[in-house]
Amino acid sequence: MEKFFKGKRGECTARRFVEKRLRMRVVETNFRSPWGEIDLIARDGEHWVFIEVKTRVHTLRGLPEEAVDEKKQERIRRVAEWYLTHKGYNVHHLLVRFDVVAVYMREGKPDIIHYPGAF
Helix, strand or coil, rough: HHHHHHHHHHHHHHHHHHHHCCCCCEEEEEEEEECEEEEEEEECCEEEEEEEEEECCCCCCCCCHHCCCHHHHHHHHHHHHCCCHHHCCCCCHHHHEEEEEEEEEECEEEEEEEEECCC
């Protein structure tokens, strides 16, 4: 249960960061498809940005951004393509970017690192 709340808190923190600090417009949160979920889908000018959020309170199992391995990246790409296709877009004529937002919860306060175009 604690892991769920940590993840949701990290996603809410990341969303505020993306909207307020990066000035992107979030259009979907926790979008689910047959292939998995994308934490945040945003627009940054002409770009569609698919954002994976990883939250950690310690780094015993590695850095949060290290959890976005090749398998996870491929799943996110597949979900992004499915999302855009089902919204009626031609994915070959769009600007698409995949970002990672790492949220470190240190003593109850978030430390956020944004990796634009992470993969």
